[in-house]
Amino acid sequence: KPWTCLSEEHCRLVLEAGRLHDRLTDYILLCIKESQKTGEPVLRLLEYSYPHMGYETIVDEFLLGEHILAAPVLSPGVRRRRVAFPPGVWTDQQGNLYEGGTALDLEAPLDRLLWFWHR
Numbered sequence: 001k002p003w004t005c006l007s008e009e010h011c012r013l014v015l016e017a018g019r020l021h022d023r024l025t026d027y028i029l030l031c032i033k034e035s036q037k038t039g040e041p042v043l044r045l046l047e048y049s050y051p052h053m054g055y056e057t058i059v060d061e062f063l064l065g066e067h068i069l070a071a072p073v074l075s076p077g078v079r080r081r082r083v084a085f086p087p088g089v090w091t092d093q094q095g096n097l098y099e100g101g102t103a104l105d106l107e108a109p110l111d112r113l114l115w116f117w118h119r
Contacts, residue, residue: 013111020113024068031065050086058084071106071114081108083116090116 006014021028031042041048044063046055061071061084069090071083087100098104098116108114 046086067118069116073108079108080105083114089119091119092116
């Protein structure tokens with residue numbers, strides 16, 4: 001039971017993550033069905049989807065299907081991270097647009113997962 005060991009703030013963040021998963025359920029199921037047809041993985045390293053473009057060393061970002069890029073923070077206390085954007089235009093939850101083929105240092109507050117939708 002998370003509510004027995006988490007602070008109120010951290011419990012709120014866990015619930016928000018669950019809500020995000022709920023909002024993405026249809027897309028996740030679509031990715032799973034596509035994977036069943038093609039054999040391609042649902043979760044992909046950038047190098048898998050964009051081979052020979054310099055992404056072979058990036059192991060802390062991943063694609064969910066072809067349209068969602070996730071760039072989680074993996075170290076405690078870190079609130080910024082560099083995000084490599086593959087080709088295309090990527091949109092964050094606030095509607096900010098990021099041009100592919102770039103890498104940017106972005107704020108990564110504890111209350112926001114860095115994920116982007118490929119248009």
